[in-house]
Amino acid sequence: MASVASRCGVGMSEQGRGLPPLLRLDGVGARVGDRTLFEGLSFSVEAGVAWAVVGPNGVGKTTLMRAIAGVRAADEGQVWLGDRELSEYTRREIARGVAVVPQSSSPVFEFSALEFVLMGLHASRPRFSLPSSADRQRALDALARLEVDALANRPVSSLSGGERQRVVMARALVADAPLWLLDEPTANLDLRHQLRLLEVMRQHVDQGGAAVAVLHDLNLVHRTFDRVLLLASGRALGWGPPDEVLNEEDVSEAFGLPMRRVQVEGRQVWLA
Ligand SMILES: Nc1ncnc2c1ncn2[C@@H]1O[C@H](COP(=O)(O)OP(=O)(O)OP(=O)(O)O)[C@@H](O)[C@H]1O
Known part of the structure; x- marks a missing residue:
């Protein structure tokens, strides 16, 4: 898989110490x-690693994702993609390196699901070019991986919340960007489709991407992610391996609710 910097079309310094991480946050803060x-x-965020961001409503998770995606500048600190700071990339370059699934997306125009997914290819194609038959097949394959290929010709506006969410994920999939930013990708999905979507994410990460x-x-x-960032009101309580960061004391503090972690058949399960 190409690095973020090479996908963004930007040269990368060879220091003989391997590639820089796909994403690096350095003292980042937001107000x-x-x-x-x-x-x-x-x-x-290294290649091959999936990070989760957790915390109560309104704590700043989407704000953080927007800062990483370059939509809203961080109020302090720096965000690096590959070996360059985010602000040095154009929006088009960022789109080649970073695929975003926003918390909610409501297309204004009447695009079909297939047309919507093909938009994921825009950043990596010449401006104003029409999609090739290979592009269309790629978009259909992405829809099939999310089990929504039968909806390819339906207007996105007519889809249910869960169907639309999977179409938006298919758009991220065709973009072929190394880094995926997913804001509540499993919202609106039934359990089977939650697991399917996270399996697609996991395959991307295991093939050298990151999320x-x-x-x-x-x-x-616990089930799917290698690292987690736990946000509480006004601060981060920790970041690192889920089994360490998600301890009863910090999770209870973050959510303002006594929470217990138990093991069931070898899995970590949370009880409120
Ligand atoms: N443009 C804005 N003007 C004022 N307040 C804002 C603005 N954008 C975000 N906020 C506030 O910043 C806080 C963090 O918002 P954010 O969307 O990042 O939270 P979140 O952790 O993603 O929440 P949720 O779990 O509910 O999606 C919230 O209190 C929100 O109301």
Whole structure:
């Protein structure tokens, strides 16, 4: 899999020490008004690693994702893609290296699901070029992996919330970007489709990509993710392996609710 920097069309320095991480946060912080959401976030997202971001509503998870995607600049610190700071890339370059599944997306125009997925290819194709038959097949394959290929010709606006979510994920899939940013990708999905979507994400990561995903289900974090960032009001309580970061004391503090972690058939399960 190509690195973020090479996919973005930007040269990368060879230092003989391997490639830089796909994404690096260096002292990143964000505020809304005079309220600090988080500060001092410093960690790297390496190829082959899936990160989850968890925390209660309104704590700043989407704000963090927007800062990583270059949609909203961080209020402090730096975000690096490959060996360059985010602000040095054009939007088109970022789109080649980073595929985004936003928390909600409501297309304004009447695109079919297939047309919507083909938009994922725009950043890597010459401007104003029409999709080739190979592109269309690739988009159909992506829809099939998310089990929504039968909906290819339906207007996106007519799809259910869960169907639309899987179409949006298919658009990320065709973009072939090394880094995926997924904001609550499993919202609206039944359990089987939640697991299917995370399996597709996991395959991407295991093939040398990386992902950062906002999730609310802590059980899925233990099951699928290598690292987790736990946000509480105004600060990060920890980041690292899920079994360490998601301990009863910190999770209970973050969510303001006594929470217990038990093992069932070798799996970590959270009880409120
Ligand atoms: N443009 C804005 N103006 C004012 N406040 C904002 C703005 N954008 C976000 N906020 C506030 O910043 C806080 C963090 O929002 P954010 O969407 O990042 O939370 P979140 O952790 O993703 O929440 P959720 O789990 O509910 O999706 C919230 O209190 C939100 O109301």
